[in-house]
Amino acid sequence: MRQFTWTQKLKKLPKWTPYLVFLFLSIGSIYFTVLHNQTIFYGDDLSFNLSRIEGLAGSILNGDYFPQINYFLTGGMGYATGIFYPNLFLYPATLFRLTGLSLIQSYVIFILLVNFCTFVIAYHSFLYLHRKKRESFLFAFLYGLSSYRLSDVVFRAAVGEYLAIMLFPFVFVGIYLIIFGDEKKWFLLPIGMALIFFAHLLTAGLVILLIICFLVMNGRRLWREKTRLRSLFFATLTTIPLVAVSLFPMGEQLTFQRLRVQDNPVFYLQKTAKTIGQYLEIGVKNSGYNNLGLLVMGLLLISLLRIMKLSSLGKQLILIALLFFILSTSYFPHWLFHDTIFNMVQLPSRYFLLVTFCTLWAVAENVTKLAFSKPKVVVGFVALLLIGTLISNFHSQMSTMGNGARRKAKYEEFLAIDGQKELGYGVEFLPSGMTSWMAPTGLLSNPSGEGVTITDMKRERNIFTLSYDVAQQTNLIFPLLYYKGYHVEGTGDFSKVHDARKFEKADMHGFLEVTVSGQGELKVWYVGTLIQKVSFGISTISWGFVLIYFIRKRKID
Incomplete structure (x- = not known):
C-alpha cells in the first residue's frame, strides 16, 4: 500500500480548505472577547468609530454618499472626520447598519469580515512571492493571530490600524517586487500604499520608514539596477493621484485654520515608551494596547541567534524588526524627536506592527532553517499556538479589567450612544483655542438684544434656514463647528460664513457665524470646497485607469 508523506497529504486537500480554516480562526480568535454572551470590551476608540459608522449611515440616508462632515458626532454640530479619517473601509459596516442591524451588530460583523480578509490577504501575499502553500498558511496563521493585531481589535478597537494590518502584506508584495523581484510590476x-492611506495615515508613514530601511540595506543593488529606482519613483508619483481625494482636502483644511492637532500633540513618544521587561510582562498577560506578545519576541530572539542560516531577505527583515523593537522601548531617546514629524507616530508600540510583520514573514520563509524542519513539529507548534491563543483570549474576557476604557459592556449598552462626547481621545480636529461648547440644539443660537427678530428657524437634515429682521448689524452664530466648505445664500445684506466671535461676553471661536443687516432670509449648509471636488475627480479617474488596466491585463492573460 502506498504511503503518503505529510506534504503530499496536504497537497491532496481541497483548495478551499485554507479558507475554511481561516473562517474558523476569524470567529474562534475573538469568540470569548467579542461574541460570547454578546459582550465586547469597551475599547479606547470603540465609541468614536461606532459614531463614525452611524454618522456615515445617516449621511447616506440623507443622500450624501461621500460626506466630509459627520453630524452624528457632537450631537449635530459636525466634526470633520470625513476629511481627516477616510471613510472608504467603513462602508461595509455602514451597509450592514442600513440593512437594519443594530450599530454594534454591524460593527461585530465588520470585525469578522476584517479578520477573515486579514488571513486571506496574508496567505495570498506570501504565496504570490514564494509559491509555498505550507509556509504561506503558517505566515497567515501567525500573522492573523498575532497578539498586537488582536489587541488592536479587542482592547483598542483601533479600526484604522487593524485595517492597515490587514493590508500590510499586500503592500509588502509591492515593495518586494520593486527592490528584489520583477520591478515592472x-x-x-x-x-x-493608497489603500493603507485610506485605512490609517500613520501606518502609511511606517511603510515609508520600512521602504527607507530597504533602500539603505540594498543601496548598492539599487545603484547598479537603476530601473528599480525608476520604478520606485513611478510608484511614488502614481500614489499621489490615487490618494488625492483625501490628501489634498486634508492639507487644505490644515492650512485654512489652525486645529488642536497642530498645537497640542495627543501623545509624546517618551511618555508611552516602555522597557523590555514591561513589554514582556504585558506579553505574559496577553492583554493591553501595546502587546507585542511572547511569541513574536521569542521568534525574534531565535531568528537573531540563527540569523546566519536565514535567507538574504530573512536577515534584512530580522534586522529591521530588531531596529524597530529598540525604537519602541524607553531605552531610545524619544525626547529628541518630540518636536519633529516622528512624534506623529504617537505611540512607540505602533512600531510593533513592523516588528510583528518582519519577524513572522522571516520565520515563515525560513521555517525549515529554524529547527522546524519536521512537519509534525510544525503541526504541533501550530496546534499549541491556536489552543494557547483561544485560552488566552478566554482568560482576558473572564478576567477583571476594572473600570475605564477597557471595561466589558453588553451589546445593548451601545443602543443609547449619541455621539455627543465621542470625538476620540485627543479631540485633535477641533479648532485650536476653542473654549466654549454650545449646547447642540440643532438650531440657531438666538442673539440677544432689542431690535432683533429671528423667525422660521428650522433645520432639515444639515440645512439651516431662517428669516431675520434686525435694527443694526448683528452676528448670528450657528451650532456648527467652523470648517472650510460651509456656504450661505439668501436675500438681504449678509456676510460670508466666518469664525464666530463673541456671544453674551463668551468667546465663541470655533463656531460658524454670519453677520446680517436689515431684513432677509438665510440658508446655510456644507457644500464642500473646489479642492475637494477636483481631488475627488482626480482620484476617481486614477482608480478608473487602474481598473481598466487590470481588466485588459486579465483578458490578455
Missing part, C-alpha cells in the same frame, strides 16, 4: 505598490 511596480504598480502594485501605489495601489497598496
Whole structure:
C-alpha cells in the first residue's frame, strides 16, 4: 500500500480548505472577547468609530454618499472626520447598519469580515512571492493571530490600524517586487500604499520608514539596477493621484485654520515608551494596547541567534524588526524627536506592527532553517499556538479589567450612544483655542438684544434656514463647528460664513457665524470646497485607469 508523506497529504486537500480554516480562526480568535454572551470590551476608540459608522449611515440616508462632515458626532454640530479619517473601509459596516442591524451588530460583523480578509490577504501575499502553500498558511496563521493585531481589535478597537494590518502584506508584495523581484510590476505598490492611506495615515508613514530601511540595506543593488529606482519613483508619483481625494482636502483644511492637532500633540513618544521587561510582562498577560506578545519576541530572539542560516531577505527583515523593537522601548531617546514629524507616530508600540510583520514573514520563509524542519513539529507548534491563543483570549474576557476604557459592556449598552462626547481621545480636529461648547440644539443660537427678530428657524437634515429682521448689524452664530466648505445664500445684506466671535461676553471661536443687516432670509449648509471636488475627480479617474488596466491585463492573460 502506498504511503503518503505529510506534504503530499496536504497537497491532496481541497483548495478551499485554507479558507475554511481561516473562517474558523476569524470567529474562534475573538469568540470569548467579542461574541460570547454578546459582550465586547469597551475599547479606547470603540465609541468614536461606532459614531463614525452611524454618522456615515445617516449621511447616506440623507443622500450624501461621500460626506466630509459627520453630524452624528457632537450631537449635530459636525466634526470633520470625513476629511481627516477616510471613510472608504467603513462602508461595509455602514451597509450592514442600513440593512437594519443594530450599530454594534454591524460593527461585530465588520470585525469578522476584517479578520477573515486579514488571513486571506496574508496567505495570498506570501504565496504570490514564494509559491509555498505550507509556509504561506503558517505566515497567515501567525500573522492573523498575532497578539498586537488582536489587541488592536479587542482592547483598542483601533479600526484604522487593524485595517492597515490587514493590508500590510499586500503592500509588502509591492515593495518586494520593486527592490528584489520583477520591478515592472511596480504598480502594485501605489495601489497598496493608497489603500493603507485610506485605512490609517500613520501606518502609511511606517511603510515609508520600512521602504527607507530597504533602500539603505540594498543601496548598492539599487545603484547598479537603476530601473528599480525608476520604478520606485513611478510608484511614488502614481500614489499621489490615487490618494488625492483625501490628501489634498486634508492639507487644505490644515492650512485654512489652525486645529488642536497642530498645537497640542495627543501623545509624546517618551511618555508611552516602555522597557523590555514591561513589554514582556504585558506579553505574559496577553492583554493591553501595546502587546507585542511572547511569541513574536521569542521568534525574534531565535531568528537573531540563527540569523546566519536565514535567507538574504530573512536577515534584512530580522534586522529591521530588531531596529524597530529598540525604537519602541524607553531605552531610545524619544525626547529628541518630540518636536519633529516622528512624534506623529504617537505611540512607540505602533512600531510593533513592523516588528510583528518582519519577524513572522522571516520565520515563515525560513521555517525549515529554524529547527522546524519536521512537519509534525510544525503541526504541533501550530496546534499549541491556536489552543494557547483561544485560552488566552478566554482568560482576558473572564478576567477583571476594572473600570475605564477597557471595561466589558453588553451589546445593548451601545443602543443609547449619541455621539455627543465621542470625538476620540485627543479631540485633535477641533479648532485650536476653542473654549466654549454650545449646547447642540440643532438650531440657531438666538442673539440677544432689542431690535432683533429671528423667525422660521428650522433645520432639515444639515440645512439651516431662517428669516431675520434686525435694527443694526448683528452676528448670528450657528451650532456648527467652523470648517472650510460651509456656504450661505439668501436675500438681504449678509456676510460670508466666518469664525464666530463673541456671544453674551463668551468667546465663541470655533463656531460658524454670519453677520446680517436689515431684513432677509438665510440658508446655510456644507457644500464642500473646489479642492475637494477636483481631488475627488482626480482620484476617481486614477482608480478608473487602474481598473481598466487590470481588466485588459486579465483578458490578455
